[in-house]
Amino acid sequence: xxxxxxxxxxKKSNKNETGISNFEKNFKVGYEPFPCPPDSEVLGRxxxxxxxxxxxxxxxxxTQKEQQSMKTFISGADHLKIYLKDxxxxxxxxxxxxxxxCNVHNEVNERLEKPVFDCSKVFQRWKENKDC
Numbered sequence: 127x128x129x130x131x132x133x134x135x136x137k138k139s140n141k142n143e144t145g146i147s148n149f150e151k152n153f154k155v156g157y158e159p160f161p162c163p164p165d166s167e168v169l170g171r172x173x174x175x176x177x178x179x180x181x182x183x184x185x186x187x188x189t190q191k192e193q194q195s196m197k198t199f200i201s202g203a204d205h206l207k208i209y210l211k212d213x214x215x216x217x218x219x220x221x222x223x224x225x226x227x228c229n230v231h232n233e234v235n236e237r238l239e240k241p242v243f244d245c246s247k248v249f250q251r252w253k254e255n256k257d258c
Contacts, residue, residue, distance in 0.1 A: 163252045209233060224248045 164172070180199075185192055198204060209230065216222040228245035235242050243251075 162255055162257060205234075205237070206230075221249075224252070 180196075184196065188196070213226070213229070216226045225245055225248065228243060228248045232242040232245065
């Protein structure tokens with residue numbers, strides 16, 4: 127990947143045969159999650175992209191609330207720390223950890239009034255997808 131490309135050049139290179147980029151396809155109304163879970167390289171690269179973008183768009187003159195929010199984000203969300211006290215990760219095996227992670231994610235989704243995921247399908251979604 128040539129990191130010197132402009133955004134428009136990258137968009138053009140990511141277009142499929144229908145002329146629709148993967149970004150456009152996946153982030154329209156009715157978004158469906160990517161069929162395959164990202165590998166550690168993709169996750170790492172995208173995580174750093176997210177963090178650097180947050181820093182770049184952070185206010186030059188942040189309010190006290192913005193400063194506190196950023197500190198909280200970087201140090202870990204307070205609600206997650208509270209959740210972890212009563213619900214420590216179950217790292218006995220892949221099944222227990224995956225169920226625990228799904229429950230954590232669903233707790234966040236419920237708090238944000240988003241749909242919850244059927245945790246009985248966690249491997250079907252994240253591990254056993256035949257398209258991956």
